[in-house]
Amino acid sequence: MGLFRVLFWIALIAAAFWLWRRFTRSRSTTSTSRPQAEPMVRCAHCHVHLPQHLALQQDDQWFCSQAHLEQARHDQ
Structure with a gap:
């Protein structure tokens, strides 16, 4: 027992x-x-994808750095 x-x-x-x-x-x-996924954009110069909040925008194009943004301005 x-x-x-x-x-x-x-x-x-x-x-x-x-x-x-x-x-x-x-x-x-x-x-x-879970955190929400951020929108990703593609650099118009080098085609690298990065989060939208880190990208630089000019008109309807996105750039990964100030240098690529300026290069696009010079190419136009």
């Missing part, structure tokens, strides 16, 4: 631990949302 009580308490503690881990893990994954 004593062995049955020990096994019962071990099973109960294991089930409680499993439930606690399951609920704490699911809450932490749902609270952290």
